[in-house]
Amino acid sequence: MAGGEIQEGAAGSEGQEATAPLLEKEKAAAVYVEGCPGCASDRRKAANPGIPYLQFFHVWSIILVSCTFANIIYISLLVFHDKGLACCQNSRRHWILWRFCRLVFNTLFGLSTNYWMAITSRFLVGSLTALLGPIRAYTNEICRPEHQAIGMSLDSTSWAVGLIIGPAIGGYLAQPAEKYPMLFPVNSLFGRFPYFLPCLCISIFCFVILISCIWLPETLHNHKLDKIEDRANGSFIAHSASSEELIEQQVKSVPTKNLLKNWPLMSSIVLYCIFCFDDMAYTEIVSLWSESDRKYGGLSFSPQDVGQVFAITGGSVVLYQTFIYPQIDKILGPINTSRVATVVSMVLLFTYPPMTHLSRPWLPIILNIVSVLKANCLVSIVTCCFILQNNSVNQDQRATADGLATTIMSVFKACAPAGAGIVFSWAQRRQHAFFFPGDQILFFLLVVVEFLGLVWTFKPFLAIPEKFPQN
CATH class of the missing domain: 1.20.1250.20 (MFS general substrate transporter like domains)
Structure with missing residues (x-):
């Protein structure tokens, strides 16, 4: 009799487990794929619930240098976003790095010898300024949901600071041969190109940030979670995670739509x-x-x-x-x-x-x-x-x-x-x-x-x- 009760209880337990919603089973653990940079980023967020100040500062610096280009001409054409941001879906990091090609055109603007060269170089700088979309997405992905507000606010803060610093650099360093003749003679390079100095300073700042981006971690997943069926495979490891992170992974598994x-x-x-x-x-x-x-x-x-x-x-x-x-x-x-x-x-x-x-x-x-x-x-x-x-x-x-x-x-x-x-x-x-x-x-x-x-x-x-x- 006792054995029958035990078997009956076990059967009831199995029945309850079988009828339990799949979502309740998922809440026990989050699944991460070995070798996937997006999963590695999720694991870091799960292991470190605090505010990622270092990553925020890195993003803050990238936006700052993006905004401090003197007299920015911001070209937000749909063709650049549709074609370029499609590439960003393959790698946030590579897209951010590629945008720093602007430092070449920004330097050329300071060396412009005629009106059309200046217009062309500034147009190219502006056309490569489509960084805000990927960087906001990146900010959202390097932090936990409860820290999104401070991450997005720091993005706005960095842009505001850049709008102040950029014109200030241009105002103080433009035409240095006239403002600081003791340091920059009229027949020097900066005397012949009066707007080269501010462009050069900003390009150097941009180059330093570019080098630092080599260590910028990727956040995009390189696998399709909705196609994962075998969780017993050795390439998958279960880790505990908060409900917010589970929601994030469930959102990723939803098929994309227009x-x-x-x-x-x-x-x-x-x-x-x-x-x-x-x-x-x-x-x-x-x-x-x-x-x-x-x-x-x-x-x-x-x-x-x-x-x-x-x-x-x-x-x-x-x-x-x-x-x-x-x-x-x-x-x-x-x-x-x-x-x-x-x-x-x-x-x-x-x-x-x-x-x-x-x-x-x-x-x-x-x-x-x-x-x-x-x-x-x-x-x-x-x-x-x-x-x-x-x-x-x-x-x-x-x-x-x-x-x-x-x-x-x-x-x-x-x-x-x-x-x-x-x-x-x-x-x-x-x-x-x-x-x-x-x-x-x-x-x-x-x-x-x-x-x-x-x-x-x-x-x-x-x-x-x-x-x-x-x-």
Whole structure:
């Protein structure tokens, strides 16, 4: 009798095990393939749950040198992303290394002897600047899911720092024979080529980073997980992993689909484009508005005053993105963070027109405070969009998705300054209108754009990736 009970219990146990969902069995262990660089990267993340500061710093340096090319001409043509980023699906590392060919063309720009040589070399530099897509994908893959916010925020921080350092290098080192005649005689190489020195310095910086990329680990998998059937094979080793990593591997096993039919991705790209358009239009409008005369509703600022405001704002973005944004994202999540930042940004826009009635010294102080808050709201939304985009696709489509987002965004950013300038000219002619007279209409239209962005963060417009069901 006892033996029968034991056999019956064992049979029941086997039946329960047989009927248990396959997903519950998978939760016990993650499978890694020996010799696969992507699996090696996953194993490192499983063994080291902390923030990968060294890898983040390496990526930070790559983006910094990418942005510090003097007077960057950013060419984001779809043909480059479609053909080039397809190669990136085979190797993130090789794509990043290949982009550093720009240092040759950047150096040639400094040695240009005529207008067309300068235009051609800068076009080639710009056409090789399609690095943001792969580097965002790489940032997403070198860290665990809980550290994506700080990784993406550091990417944005590095780009912001590069936008400051690049023009500074150009401004201080261009035409050295005129600025520093004791160090650079007129008949020297730098005297004959007045823009060679800044280009040479940036190319040397680029070459140092290029050498360091030799040790850059690959993150792409070189096998198809959905074709793995025999787990008893000696080339596979089971390791324990967190639920987030298991979800990541399950996402990789899903067959790829057309990116244009991936609504979670495309809806996040639409949100990204709305706020990039708003950001560029805002930058254009604030610059023109600040320098316009008070009788037209402006502030009568000098170019130096405006430059100081943007310098302070840029510095605040670096600090905010590095230390504050990751904590906010951890509490609210990317979607709720976007919503809160959008509402705060809309409120701040209504505070600009009344500033024309303030006097110094309060005017610069108030403008700086509002500008800092406004810029950090916009950069929070953009970083949230990066996180949503990278978690809406499989790994083998991630770089192409980021490249597609950058391409479409570039079109919106190109249209924003022209559109803002036209609207600004129209606003100057309606100083006595009943509905938002003068420059007030400019900020009202920006509020309208951001309101559209806020609406887009809700269903059914924004499709939420499965990793963020709580939002």
